[in-house]
Amino acid sequence: MNDVKLTSTLVFRLGTLGATVSERFSARLAAHGLKPKHVGLLAVLESGVVASQLDIAKLMNVAPSLVVSLADQLEEQGAVRRERDPHDRRRQVLTLTAEGRELLAVCTEAAVELDAELADVLTPKEAGMLRTALLALARHNGLPAD
């Protein structure tokens, strides 16, 4: 028979650690009036691969209506600019402002700090292999791999 414990599976560990880490990250973003999805949207814009709201929704795997409200809030903070595409006036093209770029840098710094706290309990070799393995998993699961 199979005596593997649920709690020792990758599924359980990735699921619970992901939730814990996201919550800690979210707590740090709160000071900037942002949620993780806002920062995800900023990162999409910085990557430059897409700009229309519908394309962003597909890339982020969220509903188009969610992109509307995320963009609304980011625009209000001056982090993104919304402009109609002159070639197709149905499309709203979002671009990062200088402020948005700065905001993304600040949030990335917060993530890097949290990374350091996490990696602190790992040996350098473990930390390196963790990064390698997570990159491979991201690549094969439709997540950003850069």
Add this chain to the structure above:
Amino acid sequence: MNDVKLTSTLVFRLGTLGATVSERFSARLAAHGLKPKHVGLLAVLESGVVASQLDIAKLMNVAPSLVVSLADQLEEQGAVRRERDPHDRRRQVLTLTAEGRELLAVCTEAAVELDAELADVLTPKEAGMLRTALLALARHNGLPAD
């Protein structure tokens, strides 16, 4: 300056992978009428470390009222038994039934299958180190480490 990309941080990778994996696990549990938290509760009971609803809530880091509804549904499925502690009739003691044990085994098997799919894109060495690193992270973040 710092040119680390948000998407390459542990925070981002653990957060997004955790959400993706949880969703895939959840989809497989649906056939059994369960959500990940139900299975988490079954795993707590199997571990035998606690049994009263309040202790379970603390261990799972959820509100006591959530344990009530999780236990309600599991009891209705015949997976757990609720009995008043004769020494303190305020306490509800939850125990796994044979059916509950079987259900947990089935769900664990689903997790193990998903694990295999995930690990399929890793070298054996990477997979081993991933497990080691996640165990260390779990241990230092108040998550089950057995």
Add this chain to the structure above:
DNA sequence: TATTGTTATACTCTATAACTATA
């Protein structure tokens, strides 16, 4: 007609607060 974005609405998950019973 089809597509992009928006608005209105509803659903899922979970917490907080009020309540009951036991101690």
Add this chain to the structure above:
DNA sequence: TATAGTTATAGAGTATAACAATA
């Protein structure tokens, strides 16, 4: 008066569906 559990209510986050503008 304090604690375990329950019920009632509310909030966050997000999706679905109806709608408006443009193609």
